[in-house]
Amino acid sequence: MNILIVEDDADFVEEIKSRVNALCRDPQYTVAENFESAKSLIESDFFDFIFLDLRLPTNTGSMDSDPQHGRNLLDISISHAPGTPVFMLTGSSAEQFLPEMMALSHQVDIWGHGKELSMIGFQPKHRINNLDEKIKPYLEAFDSVCEVEINANFELDIATSRLIRIFVASAGGVYCNVSRISGGLSDASVYKLQVNDGAGVRIHNSIAKIGLPSNIQDEVERHDRFISRLEPHATPRKVAMLVYGAKKTSGVFYSLAAASELNGFSFVEQNSIAIIDRLKSILLRWTDSAPQCRTTIRDIRRSFIDEESFQSVAGLIEHDWVERFEATSIQVKWGCVHGDLHGLNVLVSPDQIPVLIDYGDVGERPLSTDPITYELSVFFHPEGPYQQSDWPSDNTARNWGKPDFVDTECPSPDFFNNCRTWAEAVSVGKRERAAVAYSYLVRQLKYPGCDTRRINALLDGVKRLFDSA
Structure with a gap:
């Protein structure tokens, strides 16, 4: 257990240690004797439990001990370590703060042992003999978790x-x-x-x-x-x-329901038709009820990468049509999507049933977002199977979104054809698919080490698809 003791009285520090040692299996102590050192430790280091004396000096050697310093440290703990319990060591000089500090405390099951404990505890220093009984439930719960x-x-x-x-x-x-x-x-x-x-x-x-x-x-x-x-x-x-x-x-x-080592990338080169059909099926409740609406390509792009981040990478785009392209209004099917449907966010059970995980990007966007993300993630996800592939060539990339994209060199024709037909089925048309692919691709530019040559070749294909509509 990593324990921080914020206390400027060395004898009292030893008193706390002796009592904790009798109750805790493997305590590791860090001592801070003043406000500034405690503040730095709370902000930078990891502690499982904090003892905090309210009356402290600001720095070593300072003669300005004041309970306000400890009160301020409590606020710092709540801000920088909200999941860490704090045990207040109080004296009569701290009585003015007790009501507001007690109001900040609440009972929670900190370490999952089924019993609730106060996130902020209190112990008058002149009644130190009562400390053991108060801290024992905390130390026992922590030791149980460490088993x-x-x-x-x-x-x-x-x-x-x-x-x-x-x-x-x-x-x-x-x-x-x-x-x-x-x-x-x-x-x-x-x-x-x-x-x-x-x-x-x-x-x-x-x-x-x-x-x-x-x-x-x-x-x-x-x-x-x-x-x-x-x-x-x-x-x-x-x-x-x-x-x-x-x-x-x-x-x-x-x-x-069941563990599996398979994921959405496992089926890119085999049985992709079945997996994509099942993905389409489990997302029907999102796609069936989605209405159409009018929006700009810029607004679609902003749902993938915000304006500040986009401006920081826009210089990597080798095309002069971007500003006009983003200003265009298009028709889209707008509804709920996963938003980050790369292969590792699709777990596949042993009987080949896909399950979706990781919901940090779930929300409303054009419906073609999921099939296009799944398709392009094979090139741009860190574990995408074609991240290092020479395919597609620049010329082939310029046919993205069309049947001609799948040429004789394509390593997984079924996968790319079925991702395209899935996107076609849930989108309004070519312009929606082009806008979504554009947005996905420019977002990749913000990641260090991205393949800018491939991105720019595919962006050329995106614009050609858009213009063909």
Whole structure:
């Protein structure tokens, strides 16, 4: 357990340590004696528990001890480590702050052991003998979570491992195999979890998405608003959202019916027809009810890449038609889409049933977004099967969106033909498909190491498709 003790009295620090040592299995201590050092540590380091004396000096050697400094540190903790419990060490001089600090506290199940604890605790310093009883439930709950064993062939950061352990413990598990599912190029990470109980029985096949609280909250809201409209078998069932116990990191956890090593990229060169047909089928509730509307290509592009980011990469586009192109109004089918349907966001069960994961981009856009994203992700996703391929040539790329794009050198004719016919089926026409492909391609320019030659060749094909309408 990583413990921060914010206290300028060395004897009192030792008193806290001796009491924690008697209750906690493996405590690791960091001591801050003043406001500035504590502020720096809270902002930069990871702690599972914070002891905070309210009356502190601003710096070492300063003679300005004041309970306001500790009160300010509490606000910093809530801001930079909202998932970390803080135990206030109070004296009579801090009484003025007690009502407002108590109002900030709330009861939550921090470490998934089924019992709620206060996120802000209080202990008068002159009654230190009562500290053991108050902190014992926290330390026991944390030690219980640490009994969960994680097996991963890569390094997990401490916040991620904490959240995974909390989830496993809350589900009644003791052992978890963790494998990484690439989160693409987003800020959050996606993992596959296989959770076993004490008898070695598999009790969960799960997907975890872990990231900043704002990103996870956004994903959960999109799930509840849009994903819930789909058939239950189209997506995993949401089982938990964890926002405590890991400083400023949160996670949402979904339950899979069955584990599988297959994904949407696994079928690019074989059986793509069946997978694409099933993807079309599970998205019918979104596509069937979508109306048509009028919008500009610029507004479509802004749904993929914002104006500031676009302007920073616009110089990489080798075409002079972009400004006129973006100003054009077109007819589109506008409805709910996944928004980031690359191959790794499509998990495929052993009986070849696709399941959609990662809902951070779910929302309303042109309906051809999903088939076009799936198709082009084979070139631009970090694990896309054709990221390093010499196909298509520049000349072939200029036929994108047309049957001629699939030439004699095409490595997967069925895949590209069926992605095109899927996009044709859900779009108004060629101009919508061109606008969506344009938006997807220019977004790729913001990622370091993107293949600008390929992007510009495909953009030429996009414009030719648009002009053919």
